[in-house]
Amino acid sequence: MENLYLAATADSPEVDFRFDTHELALKGESYPENAAAFYGSIIHQLRDYLAGCGDGTTITVDVALIYFNSSSTKMLFAFFDALNSAATRGVRVVLNWHHDPEDDTIGDFGSELHDDFTALEFRDLPTVS
Template sequence: MLRFEIDATKSTPRIYFDQGKNVLEIKGESYPENTSEFYGPFFKWLDMRLEQLHEENFTVDIALIYFNSSSSKILMNLFERLEKYAERGKNIAVNWIYDKNDESSLEYGEEFEEDLTTLKFNLVEKAGG
């Protein structure tokens, strides 16, 4: 069960896993009515995928234009999960992609990064942004 894809809606991000590149992309806006219901299947899939990782790199690209407080908690849950796998020796990196004109997005990325010790977390200015 490597493939995973959820199309974006007005209030939920596109979540797409590119098997060939081993890159997970979360892009768009995140303010679903029920974050647990929306993100539950994703976390179940993610845990299964991360358990299957061996030596290969696994990259998570996050480019969220907007997210609400409950989605912020979900993101922290995501980073804590990834951190646990990184502590077990998995090669995981997160790219927090922000627009240079969006100071708050950069600040959120910096705040998330502060809470992590093992997980590689990169702040990446959006190309052309």
């Protein structure tokens, strides 16, 4: 399936999903007016891609978001839920969670993902910006 690339805008992150090499990245700020619409189509494509991934596939997900609003948070949760479902049936998913070590909100959200989505290989990566 075709790779998905969306350039960052003032209120939405860069989406760089290289399905061919199993590398997915989200980077930037996220507070679009309609987060459900923005992430809805991304999650839809992610699900299609995951459906075609078999055991032995390793997917690397790099998330480096510096801010996301409440409605994006909800959609991100659904995004990680889809990855976790794939991981529970044998796909290896490595989640690199990049964040400013001083940003408690994003650090806490990472911990929650770690607690909830136990099939993901969660790597907490505090990086000084």
